[in-house]
Amino acid sequence: MDALIELKGVGKAYGHVRVIDGIDLDIPRHSVVSLIGASGSGKSTLLRCLNGLEEVQEGEISFDGEVISGPGVDHVALRRRIGMVFQSYNLFPHMSVLRNCTVALLTTGACGRREAEERALAMLERVGMRDKAGSFPDQLSGGQQQRVAIARTMIMQPQVLLLDEITSALDPELVMEVLDLVRDLAKQGMTMLLTTHEMSFAREISDKVCFLYGGRILEEGPAEQVFGAPREAATQSFLRRVTAAGRL
Ligand SMILES: Nc1ncnc2c1ncn2[C@@H]1O[C@H](COP(=O)(O)OP(=O)(O)O)[C@@H](O)[C@H]1O
Numbered sequence: 001m002d003a004l005i006e007l008k009g010v011g012k013a014y015g016h017v018r019v020i021d022g023i024d025l026d027i028p029r030h031s032v033v034s035l036i037g038a039s040g041s042g043k044s045t046l047l048r049c050l051n052g053l054e055e056v057q058e059g060e061i062s063f064d065g066e067v068i069s070g071p072g073v074d075h076v077a078l079r080r081r082i083g084m085v086f087q088s089y090n091l092f093p094h095m096s097v098l099r100n101c102t103v104a105l106l107t108t109g110a111c112g113r114r115e116a117e118e119r120a121l122a123m124l125e126r127v128g129m130r131d132k133a134g135s136f137p138d139q140l141s142g143g144q145q146q147r148v149a150i151a152r153t154m155i156m157q158p159q160v161l162l163l164d165e166i167t168s169a170l171d172p173e174l175v176m177e178v179l180d181l182v183r184d185l186a187k188q189g190m191t192m193l194l195t196t197h198e199m200s201f202a203r204e205i206s207d208k209v210c211f212l213y214g215g216r217i218l219e220e221g222p223a224e225q226v227f228g229a230p231r232e233a234a235t236q237s238f239l240r241r242v243t244a245a246g247r248l
């Protein structure tokens with residue numbers, strides 16, 4: 001299958017510590033790829049390298065046929081095409097839900113206010129939050145805020161979504177409403193690269209799962225293989241630990 005994103009030998013160090021260590025990875029169009037691995041294995045850093053929040057020091061990242069690592073890349077333009085959602089929703093607290101969704105469209109001049117509001121309301125409808133368009137973030141539950149954060153990212157019509165532990169800050173009873181939304185986006189063909197602690201969700205939704213260990217992809221394969229018959233001892237031990245913690 002044709003890859004939307006391709007990483008070749010990608011490496012990054014903080015000082016002397018190599019946190020991303022020679023990663024090769026293809027993300028096919030319309031596929032869902034999950035990164036799993038212990039805390040500190042480099043999952044977030046890898047996502048941040050993809051949308052230009054971190055600089056890659058080695059190797060190459062291409063996106064839709066274009067090299068997006070290295071100098072001279074317009075990261076602002078790129079971030080409209082590579083959407084990212086974080087654990088800590090990061091909504092603007094002083095703006096209504098509607099304004100949180102329209103602000104990027106308006107500041108980038110993508111469209112006028114009327115069209116921006118129409119698009120925002122349609123997107124809020126899609127995430128089940130249209131009736132909260134006039135509310136402020138602190139009037140919403142964590143799950144609702146995260147759904148608004150996803151709407152705000154999706155409104156820019158990105159070609160890929162990077163989701164970094166987007167349910168980790170939520171109370172357990174709110175996790176499902178966010179996962180249901182991600183599942184819908186996957187069904188609609190959205191290309192996604194995600195990290196999550198929700199292993200049964202990763203197993204269900206992913207076309208491909210990569211187990212990161214010390215900044216490398218130690219094992220990758222279809223979800224059924226990596227979860228059902230992990231080959232590497234480190235993957236087996238990680239999955240035993242998450243199972244013991246009730247996350248599988
Ligand atoms: N800004 C930073 N400066 C120095 N070290 C960092 C920075 N960000 C992350 N790290 C280190 O990089 C490693 C990978 O971190 P991270 O990508 O956050 O892992 P994960 O998301 O898998 O928990 C960790 O050892 C972390 O301490």
Ligand SMILES: [Mg+2]
Binds near residue numbers: 043165
């Ligand atoms: Mg992380």
